Amino acid sequence: MPLIDTLLVVLAYLLGSLSTAIIASRAMGLPDPRGQGSGNPGATNVLRTGGRHVAAVTLVGDMLKGLLPVLLGRALGVPDAALGLVGLVAFAGHVYPLYYGFRGGKGVATALGVLLGIHWLAGLLTILTWLIVASIWRISSLSALVAALLAPAYVVLATGSAWLTAAAAVMTLLIYWRHRSNIRSLLAGTEGRIGARD
Secondary structure, three states, rough: OOHHHHHHHHHHHHHHHHHHHHHHHHHOOOOHHHHHHOOOOOHHHHHHHHHHHHHHHHHHHHHHHHHHHHHHHOOOOOOOOHHHHHHHHHHHHHOOOOOHOOOOOOOOHHHHHHHHHOOOOHHHHHHHHHHHHHHHHHHHHHHHHHHHOOOOHHHHHHOOOOHHHHHHHHHHHHHHHHHHHHHHHHHOOOOOOOOOOO
8 A cells, every 4th residue: 555545544543543422521611422422422412411512513523534535535535445544544533533432423424524525416315314213213323324325326336436335334324333333222112202301
């Protein structure tokens, strides 16, 4: 792998490992989200434990972690194989962060950022899918699972790239793995709704 591609991969992982939820909560004098609510350092849990402002900061920050490395890779003209790896590693940094004992969030917002970087249409369609499902059922995890399931199809539609589609598919698999407890709750009819506080 060329040096520039290698450096991008390392940078993507280090950036992805920064937890916006933890940083924003500390900055706003709120408790560590890992010890509150669901214990997940992500926007949905922060919404429950800290409110809309810190949740919005978390959402934007987590998306930027995925978006910026991919956009940088595009600007530098790296090939699709390396670009897909950069996005996947940024996503993996959020899920398995270096700075927090490799225990991170579920990766939905960071995956959305990666998808937007890969192609704006793929990202937009994924976000629209999330919003449509959320508006009907008001369940964040269900919205994430449906959007993640369709994301690889959106990537292949927008780019036609096997490498980028494969990266999206791996993110989908990891999102489902990280949501396995939510899937059990969905099947049991006990999954919490958006905005509900524990």
